[in-house]
Amino acid sequence: MDSRGGVPLSRLPAVNRDEAAGADPVTPDRPRSLDPRELGFTPARPVPWLAPLLLISTGVRTLLALLFGAYLDKRELQNALPSEVYREPGTDGELWLDYVADLGDGFNATYSVAYLLAQPELVVDSHRLPRGQMLMMGGDQVYPTASSAAYEQRFKGPYQAAMPCPPATGPQPTLYAIPGNHDWYDGLTAFLRLFARSRDDNIGGWRTPQSRSYFAVRLPSDWWLFALDEQSGTYLDDPQLRYFEQAAAELGPQSRVIVAVPAPTWVKAVDNPQAYESVDYFVRTVLDPSGARVRLIVSGDLHHYARYEGPDRQLIHCGGGGAYLYPTHHLPERIEVPPRDTLARRASQSREYDLAGRYPEASRSRRYAWGIFGRLPLRNPGFITLLGALHVLLMLPIAGVATQRASSTDQGLFSIPLVLMLAVVLLGAAFFAKPPTASGKRQIRHYLLGVIHGVAHIALGAAGAWLWLQLPFRDWPWPLPVAAAALLYAPVAGLVASQLTAAYLLVAGYFGVNLNELFAGQGIEDAKSFLRMRFAPDGSLTIYPVAIDRVGREWRVDPDNSRPDGPWLAPRQPLVARLAEPPVVLR
Structure with missing residues (x-):
């Protein structure tokens, strides 16, 4: 002050x-x-x-x-x-x-x-x-x-x-x-x-x-x-x-x-x-x-x-x-x-x-x-923004593949980015479980917890896609659905995903994984x-x-x-x- x-x-x-x-x-x-x-x-x-x-x-x-x-x-x-x-002798033999x-x-x-x-x-x-x-x-x-x-x-x-x-x-x-x-x-x-x-x-x-x-x-x-x-x-x-x-x-x-x-x-x-x-x-x-x-x-x-x-x-x-x-x-x-x-x-x-x-x-x-649930979004707004953007990129291809009205050609246009996003989420979560700055060797618990964390985010993306399909945005002409996703879906998805990440960090911490991220966050x-x-x-x-x-x-x-x-x-x-x-x- x-x-x-x-x-x-x-x-x-x-x-x-x-x-x-x-x-x-x-x-x-x-x-x-x-x-x-x-x-x-x-x-x-x-x-x-x-x-x-x-x-x-x-x-x-x-x-x-x-x-x-x-x-x-x-x-x-x-x-x-x-x-x-x-x-460094000190004073009268004392230092x-x-x-x-x-x-x-x-x-x-x-x-x-x-x-x-x-x-x-x-x-x-x-x-x-x-x-x-x-x-x-x-x-x-x-x-x-x-x-x-x-x-x-x-x-x-x-x-x-x-x-x-x-x-x-x-x-x-x-x-x-x-x-x-x-x-x-x-x-x-x-x-x-x-x-x-x-x-x-x-x-x-x-x-x-x-x-x-x-x-x-x-x-x-x-x-x-x-x-x-x-x-x-x-x-x-x-x-x-x-x-x-x-x-x-x-x-x-x-x-x-x-x-x-x-x-x-x-x-x-x-x-x-x-x-x-x-x-x-x-x-x-x-x-x-x-x-x-x-x-x-x-x-x-x-x-x-x-x-x-x-x-x-x-x-x-x-x-x-x-x-x-x-x-x-x-x-x-x-x-x-x-x-x-x-x-x-x-x-x-x-x-x-x-x-x-x-x-x-x-x-x-x-x-x-346990303070990770409140402090993670407050201390790291950039991380929340990144999670929101990733979940938009994950939700849209899931919603597109799930739409049965799409033709086979359109279906392919959605399935390719979906496969890419699934790979990005799973690999990113596995990498996050053992970042390069962490000491020690990667062990089986890092792989298991990382994959579970990635699957949880994919499940959250699927839930977001289901919710998205219940809303009228999908019937709007292109590219309005994408703009609506960026403006409306991304902030909510980022906050929800941050709480999912917080829960993962808390659980992983009990196994000695991501302890640094649990407290650095x-x-x-x-x-x-x-x-x-x-x-x-x-x-x-x-x-x-x-x-x-x-x-x-x-x-x-x-x-x-x-x-x-x-x-x-x-x-x-x-x-x-x-x-x-x-x-x-x-x-």
């Missing part, structure tokens, strides 16, 4: 920051209104993930990444960049580190998390948690695809508004990032331009010291952070391995290591056993020879919080930085890492890990799933999360999983804030944070 509470932020026109009067890159003037000419960016709406053009674009980019990613791998070129091992992943979607969710990350201190369930001296971003810093403009509007703008300049007291916080699959869709060009410039004023009040898409950081009390770039789960390149081997030469038996990876391959290995092999290879060949212990592996990619606990290691994925919510009620209660019958299993000892914590809770996740902004970690002088690490049940939806300019680093925008209703589970302590 604007300063008077009237105009949604996303309706304001986009204006380039360079055109904003009085804007200084280091200590920018505080905006007096919510006009983008003063903010420097346009707050974005959530991505409509089932929009037809977006689905096609994402599928094409995924295919190109699979086919040509190895030939356009910029990680090989990074060998010419500085290979520094970074140091606070924040971890966030999967941000840069809709403004409300992204800025709510950024606003809390930038606050000097949070009081969460009676715990006083100072702002992180280091901020680690775990991948997918922008959606739907990476570009300089997308980063500016969906990521950099909100984070600069949350902390526009360095704090007046204390050291400037640092920001490190690794790329996820969405950051890789432009070949990593925009990511390197933004995060690997070693600038003090690149992203609001955060300093960005890194020069590559991967890095190693020495933390207090001989804790280490090794952050990997797997290039969308393909492999670890030789320059990257050499860099980490040099960094690992400083490790010893007393060292404790946190490994940050773009995706929770320990969970994805349930459906795709080979997914974990790169991580296992890295730990086995780079870290284990030093005698150091890997106490924590952390990732984003799945848009929720979940923690698996093993005998000597925690596996945490926390992707609640702003992207649409992903369900938690289908998470396996126990996993084996590395999984059986893989190369990693033959080389490493396999251990069992139990699901020890998750957010949102399984019961709340199930309730969210809803675009749920609430239930966000990030990690705040404390490295204590005694060598212990305490992990606080911070949860935000409801993100902000209305904002006001905060011109009276006396702190230069204070946020430009404040929520009209206070943001309430709590712990997703009790703090996890590693000693």
